[in-house]
Amino acid sequence: MAQKDFYAVIGVSSSATADEIKKQYRRLAKQYHPDTNKGDAKAAERFKEISEAYNVLGDAEKRKQYDEMRRLGAFDPFASRGPRPGGARAGGAAGGAAGGAYSQSGPRMEEFDIGGLGGLGDLFGSIFGGGRQQRPSGPEQGQSVETTLEVPFKVAALGGKVPITLDLNEECGTCNGSGAAKGASLSVCTECGGRGQISFGQGGFAVNRPCPACLGKGRIPSEKCAACQGAGANRTTKKVLINVPGGTESGSKIRLKGQGGRGVRGGPNGDILITFQVKPDPDYERDGLDVILRQRINLAQATLGSKVSVLTLDDKTITITLPAGTPSGKRFRVRGQGIEKDGQRGDLLVEIQLAVPESLTAEQRKLMEQFAKAAGLEY
Template sequence: MSSDWLGKDFYAVLGVPKGASVDDVRKAYRKLARDNHPDARPDDPRAEEKFKQISEAYSVLSSPAKRKEYDEQRTLFGSGAGAGYRFTGGAPGAGFDISDLLGGIFSGGTRTRAGSSQPRRGADVETEARISFDQAVDGVTVPLRTTSDAACRDCRGTGARAGTVPRVCPECEGSGMQTSASGGLFAMTEPCRVCRGRGMVVDDACPTCHGSGRGSSSSTMQVRIPAGVRDGQRIRLRGRGASGERGGPAGDLYVTVHVNPHRLFGRSGDHLTVRVPVTLDEAALGSTISVPTLDGRSVALKIPPGTPTGRTFRARGKGSIRRDGTRGDLLVTVEVQVPDELTDEARAAMEAYRTARGTADPRSTLFEPQG
């Protein structure tokens, strides 16, 4: 039974009651087909679709077997029931159609259905790439060697020895599936036990793949890692995975990128970060310092007087490349260095500074009562 039947009222399409005879169905069809034939209504864009609906309704209601099956389905589920009942889940492309459940309900014995012998999408392939920090910022093309499932090269995926061909499975008639029913309401659909769901039987198996039609394939490909990629980011390359079966499309290649850390620079979104030491006098009195950039050049950065450790300055346009081609910024965080040892002259200068500073305590606010 076609899944398209579930949401259609063929009696309404032909304009006949449920108990209409085959002659009544035939008369209604002939009249509607004549009036709605595309050649008779060349200016009506809906004529062709209407004609298809009429023809489909007639093909079901004029056949006693199809009509009985259709009527039983409508009685069980109600008029129009089942329309839109299509569920999907799990792996991409793996769907559940309610017609799969209903396919063998109304007929006893064993029934076959199509599906398993249809083209099948290839599996996705996972791999990893390790690149430098600079390459992650600017983008790079790297060679990647992958191993994936593929059609056997000797039999070209047929599973049969060279010079022979598989034959259609006589049990499932090439569908690869069987629906077994014991005369009850429900049935069970499973892969054909004779061909194991392939729809074809191999009498003389390929000695390389032992009849499976599959093998492993290793290849090296050039993969472009985009600029601005982050450590741990997963990149998807469509159609670069394992080849499909029976003419199906190839799967996808997923590349997890690992970025080696840089000795100076870090990342914060689209921005680069760097920590730069400044001397005590530079922080207190102010200065202009040179800050390195990732491209090996330097940028001048003005440090205003009274700059504390931890303050961050921004060098615009010196960061990572964004998707639109623009660059982020370089975020420069200063660290005020306190000398471990002082010369006699430096110590005297610091003593003089302490005397000049007076008795002001920068920690006094820490001990104020909370309001």
């Protein structure tokens, strides 16, 4: 399992402030965003990696938990899978197949069970692929899913619905999660002794992980369930329509209770935690609750003044009057046409940008030369 140093992924030090992390994330997200790197699989993968890292480091509580794991030395617990000096292999031939379960006869190692750390254990599992470590026997919550959802700018600003497809591991309906075929017998797993977990040594810790022989169940069937091949769970997809609140910003989150994977052995369904990533828009830009619209005009409009029609976020057409001599960069405020959130509503700021033609017709060039001469300009 490859280690993930989220600080290195973002490109900041572990002492970076929240603002520094956010600024660096935005810079990288803009650089590698799929919309600006169409067809570039490497850029898309890099964008996913950046988003995953910021999902942890951008959340104060998750970052605290992540830093604690690094302090405990649990950052790369699987770098060394062989026996430590003086250690004896455990589990016989089955242990050799697993490649790393062992006991220690030297200095006592502190057992580090990620299943007993609550939120820290969940975070550890999301980073290193670990999970609940004690073999469950009663009802258990279904899989909770944490994902990033890209949202169009206008949907994020005004609110709306966006579909998302999730991959879930759900209890096999044929064997009810046992992994055994109908009528098959179950025997105690010789690899883990029925515990459902084995230990790997790292530094002063023994980190518990699900047993690879029994897949954390503690029992091995005489015949595997054909539907799930003994895993006790199947990979399924679930389509969910996500309600995006108006005024949503990148990094904001919502939790959908009970919308995740089905509960195990009658347990409650898992949750879905969505982190929003707002796509950049070619025309609009957000500034708090205000929205900036860059409107291109020509030289004649700027010089003589004119009426200009612009579109608001909700696609209404409004007309603004430009005075003669309007400079490029000048902003005109349209009250109440920005983003609405928590009972407040921003404005639409129409920023004028002077469009210079790349080429002129013969008549246009003649008139422009006359204008230059009248103004005493050399060209």
